[in-house]
Each structure stands twice: as C-alpha cells, then as structure tokens.
Amino acid sequence: MKEIKGILHIYDQIDLSRRKLALATVVYVEGSAYRRPGARMLISDDGRWEGAISGGCLEGDALRKARQVILEGQSMVVRYDTMDDDANSLGIGLGCNGIIDVFIEPINPTDKTNPIALLRDFVQRRNQRVIATVYRSDSATRLSAGTRFVCTGNLVDSIPSWLQPDMESVMDLGKPMTTTYLLEGGLVDVFIERIDPGIELVIFGAGYDTIPLTRLATEIGWQVTITEDCIAHLSPKRFPEATCVLYADAQMVTQKIYITDRTAAVLMSHNYTYDQAVLTNLLATDVPYVGVLGPRKRYEKMQTEWRKAGNHFSPQDLNRVHSPIGLDLGAETPDEIALSILAEIKAFFSQRTGGFLREKVGPIHERQLSVALETLI
Known part of the structure; x- marks a missing residue:
C-alpha cells in the first residue's frame, strides 16, 4: 500500500x-x-x-x-x-x-482505465481486489497488452469466462498467478494478482509510548487512528503522522470506528478501568486482532472480573486477544516495544510465526504459481 x-x-x-x-x-x-x-x-x-x-x-x-x-x-x-x-x-x-x-x-x-487510475481507485476505496493484466498476446486475440480485468469481491459480467476461475482462485488464496491461455486467436499471457489494503491500526491510549508506535506504523504504510477519553492527551501536534485522532469514551468508541478484517486494535492507555471497558466492547465486534499492553496478570484479572459480572466470551473471542502483546524481542524502550508490537501484528495478518528465517524450511516466500497452458477455447 x-x-x-x-x-x-x-x-x-x-x-x-x-x-x-x-x-x-x-x-x-x-x-x-x-x-x-x-x-x-x-x-x-x-x-x-x-x-x-x-x-x-x-x-x-x-x-x-x-x-x-x-x-x-x-x-x-x-x-x-x-x-x-x-x-x-x-x-x-x-x-x-x-x-x-x-x-x-x-x-x-x-x-480512465490506465493502471494508475486503477491504483488510485484501490487506494480510495480500500477494498481487496484482484487485477488480471494481459502483458503479452497474439494480435488475433484482440486483447492488447495492458488490458486489465478487475474483481472486487463479486465477479462481474465483464470478466471473460476463461479467466474467471483463476481470478476466483487468486481472490481466495491470495497467491499471484502467471498463466498462458490458448484462445481462438492465439496465446495470451496474463498476470493475476490480489492487492490488499494496508493494516488499519487503532490505538486506544495517547501516552508517550504511543508516539513511536504511531511513527513506525505510518512509516510502513499503515493507517493509524488514536483514541482516548482524555481530550488533553489528543493534541494533533503530538501525533502529526496519525491518520485520525478521535476523542471518545470507552463505551462509545467502538461505535465511532470502522472495523474491517484488516483492523488491529492495541490497548495501551495504562488505565486499567478504561482498557477493560474498551476490551469488553471490542470483543463484541468482529475485530480480528486485539493486543493489550501490560503483564499477563492484568489481563487475567480482567477475565476474572468478567466471570464475576456474568460476561461470558467464547474461546474463539478470547483467542483474538494477545496479552502480553508483541514478539519476544527483548524490547525495553518505548521504540523497541513499538517494534515488537508491530512485528507481531504483521506476523498475525501474514499468518506467520515470527521466528528466525534461518530456521525456516524451504524458500522465504511462497513460489508464484505459473501454468504454461491454462485454457483451450
């Protein structure tokens, strides 16, 4: 992104x-x-x-x-x-x-259909999409190099039937594909890719340790929203890189933020009551990742108080909570802790373990799928 x-x-x-x-x-x-x-x-x-x-x-x-x-x-x-x-x-x-x-x-x-225009539409809409690009073709196919087909979830009639199954596969799996199709007029080489919107980070709390987390997240292209129930902490001058600075109390904040399957929520207000109230409300949403700063006992205390109050969450809901937050990097300073938090969030959305690459068996990246001759029409 x-x-x-x-x-x-x-x-x-x-x-x-x-x-x-x-x-x-x-x-x-x-x-x-x-x-x-x-x-x-x-x-x-x-x-x-x-x-x-x-x-x-x-x-x-x-x-x-x-x-x-x-x-x-x-x-x-x-x-x-x-x-x-x-x-x-x-x-x-x-x-x-x-x-x-x-x-x-x-x-x-x-x-209006040039590749820059398509990329601009993607950035503005921030929706996952698959783009199929014809990069080489025989002239008799009437498909010139640079022709593109776009899918944004539901396939549309403008996508040829011979291309539709592979675009569906790339949408589902996220793996790019380079394929040669045999059509009536000859061969067509097509590159099919899925592009995903960047991670949207919502930080609950505007303390001093939020500053390096915001700076590092925006540096790698994430959108960052910072929210607090204390307006004095939310001066935009403290967070010039933030996409949005939002004042809201713990009970109403989940109604004011837009949550997608690429949203990561991080609770770091250092206020136990505020964090507990926010976490209780977040678990009622579909947010895929919730990280809670602080020691393990702090989160365990929240769970004990939920049970006493009759608040019951499923194991699937609780599995979305990462506490303590971050990868085990030996982080001590606010900047190092920010690095640890972002590394875990990135690993989570990439479905990786966050281990040493030297211990990974096989190539670092999954190999691109290439089919020499895909379809005969």
Missing part, C-alpha cells in the same frame, strides 16, 4: 503536459528475487522514478527500456536472468538466482 501511495504521489507532482510516463511491473518470478510479482516502478522520460522492481540492480536497465517504451508508445516484456552471475548481460553480479519478467507499458493519462 505504501509503495502504491508513493507512486500516486509522484504521479500527481509530474506535469503531464511536458513529461511522459511508463509503469514497470514484475509479472513473473522463477527462483529467488528481491521483489515479488506485483512490485511496481513508475518511470518518467526525464529519468525520475518511484517504486522498485529489485534491490537496485535492475532499475538502471529498466529506465533505459522505459525510455524506449515511451518513445515508441509500445509496451514490452523484459526478462532478467540472474541465475548465472558470470553470464549476466548487465555486467554485475546480482546473486539473486532467479528469473524475473518485467512488463513495461506507457501511461496514457487520458485513458
């Missing part, structure tokens, strides 16, 4: 009456690579760019290829083979041991 917002920000700064643009997108990866399929890079004809398709080793060549695309007005697919350092045509030892296909296309600002 942060990279997409960065691309849109730079796009809006460019004088489109004087400058021409291209967008480079990683559409296929075999083996290892620094960036995964879906990584993007906006390039202008004066050499300016935003985003990245690698760790810095491919961008220079992509700039040269983008100038050619802009000059000719025709898209291209560039393959970078980093399997063999000695034979690498770029003249540098990349050491990635992978094959990367990059689709570079010119941007037409007057086309």
